[in-house]
Amino acid sequence: MSVTATPSRYVKLRRDLHQIPETGFQEFKTQQYLLDYISTLPQEHIEIRTWKTGVLVNVRGTQPQKRLGYRADMDGLPIQEDTGYDFRSKHPGYMHACGHDLHMAIGLGILTHFASHPVQDHLTFIFQPAEEGPGGAKPMLESEELKDWMPDEIFALHIAPEYPVGTIATKPGILFANTSELFIDLTGKGGHAAFPHNANDMVIAACQLVGQLQTVIARNVNPLDSAVITIGKIDGGTKQNIIAEKARLEGTIRTLSADTMTLVKSRIEALVHGLETAFACQAHIDYGSNYLQVYNEEKITSEFMQWVRETQQSYHIDLIECKEAMTGEDFGYFLESIPGFMFWLGVGTPYGLHHAKIEPDERSIDLAIGLMTRYLTWKSNR
Numbered sequence: 397m398s399v400t401a402t403p404s405r406y407v408k409l410r411r412d413l414h415q416i417p418e419t420g421f422q423e424f425k426t427q428q429y430l431l432d433y434i435s436t437l438p439q440e441h442i443e444i445r446t447w448k449t450g451v452l453v454n455v456r457g458t459q460p461q462k463r464l465g466y467r468a469d470m471d472g473l474p475i476q477e478d479t480g481y482d483f484r485s486k487h488p489g490y491m492h493a494c495g496h497d498l499h500m501a502i503g504l505g506i507l508t509h510f511a512s513h514p515v516q517d518h519l520t521f522i523f524q525p526a527e528e529g530p531g532g533a534k535p536m537l538e539s540e541e542l543k544d545w546m547p548d549e550i551f552a553l554h555i556a557p558e559y560p561v562g563t564i565a566t567k568p569g570i571l572f573a574n575t576s577e578l579f580i581d582l583t584g585k586g587g588h589a590a591f592p593h594n595a596n597d598m599v600i601a602a603c604q605l606v607g608q609l610q611t612v613i614a615r616n617v618n619p620l621d622s623a624v625i626t627i628g629k630i631d632g633g634t635k636q637n638i639i640a641e642k643a644r645l646e647g648t649i650r651t652l653s654a655d656t657m658t659l660v661k662s663r664i665e666a667l668v669h670g671l672e673t674a675f676a677c678q679a680h681i682d683y684g685s686n687y688l689q690v691y692n693e694e695k696i697t698s699e700f701m702q703w704v705r706e707t708q709q710s711y712h713i714d715l716i717e718c719k720e721a722m723t724g725e726d727f728g729y730f731l732e733s734i735p736g737f738m739f740w741l742g743v744g745t746p747y748g749l750h751h752a753k754i755e756p757d758e759r760s761i762d763l764a765i766g767l768m769t770r771y772l773t774w775k776s777n778r
């Protein structure tokens with residue numbers, strides 16, 4: 397083990413949060429941790445509210461003209477951690493594998509600055525639960541608690557394993573895809589493996605359907621548009637010599653436009669309906685949670701990109717204009733009604749998001765706090 401420097405205040409917050417990952421709307425310890433930390437800040441300029449397991453903080457502006465918002469998500473994932481950390485998850489089977497521990501630590505770092513140095517404009521800090529599912533952004537936006545603290549512009553970041561520390565990436569327009577979960581349950585008739593004519597085999601039906609679903613991408617979606625259907629899991633049957641009465645497909649749909657999502661879903665429904673006829677079975681489709689695209693408002697994003705390029709090199713921050721990705725993020729709901737943007741924060745690590753071994757480079761934390769503190773200050777004085 398190499399000797400590492402003493403972690404900064406915010407790296408320490410990240411490591412504390414890393415040890416208590418909780419899934420959507422179960423972020424009770426996480427919420428308490430945030431509230432405990434925020435209670436140590438100077439209180440004269442701030443007000444705190446909770447919404448479900450989320451936390452909202454208002455920093456009162458000195459001469460407010462508008463309200464700027466910053467959002468960090470809070471939830472972890474049902475993944476068994478496999479890192480070399482000595483601050484590993486204390487919740488067996490759960491892990492902060494999507495960097496939301498870093499997102500919160502960065503949010504707390506920015507908040508810490510502004511709690512002592514309020515700017516002209518009001519600031520709303522949003523610690524949002526349940527990003528990974530079932531989705532906290534949409535109900536939070538509709539909540540009474542956020543109503544009078546609703547930002548006029550809003551910003552967020554997401555860690556990016558593929559970029560080195562010091563690199564951030566974004567683009568005007570669409571950044572992340574429209575996403576939908578996909579669950580298809582098939583019910584036929586079970587029976588003895590040697591008497592297929594007396595049964596109605598859902599393993600066969602499921603296999604056919606998996607292949608057919610890919611034809612939606614190949615034959616229905618415009619080749620100049622983009623969409624993905626992935627079936628990540630198949631369950632079916634009970635035993636090797638029994639014909640399966642039930643099968644279940646679990647997957648996800650990703651599209652670059654909301655219209656294509658509608659098209660893909662209608663084609664899936666047509667194929668499943670046809671399967672019911674062809675196999676004399678019953679099928680049920682459930683789309684689970686759906687996330688709207690992340691669409692970066694063009695003017696504000698371009699202005700931010702230019703500001704980074706012109707002013708942030710001395711802070712060792714490089715900006716690249718990236719391509720859109722087929723990942724999903726429920727921050728898209730914020731950007732549907734509030735102009736703003738999201739950007740990727742380089743954390744240079746060989747393992748991807750949602751991987752049990754992901755170890756984001758923690759130097760990105762102080763770097764992002766500095767960047768967003770300077771940006772919000774600049775933004776507010778305009």
Ligand SMILES: [Zn+2]
Pocket residue numbers: 494528749750
């Ligand atoms: Zn994630």
Ligand SMILES: [Zn+2]
Pocket residue numbers: 494495496527554
């Ligand atoms: Zn995430």
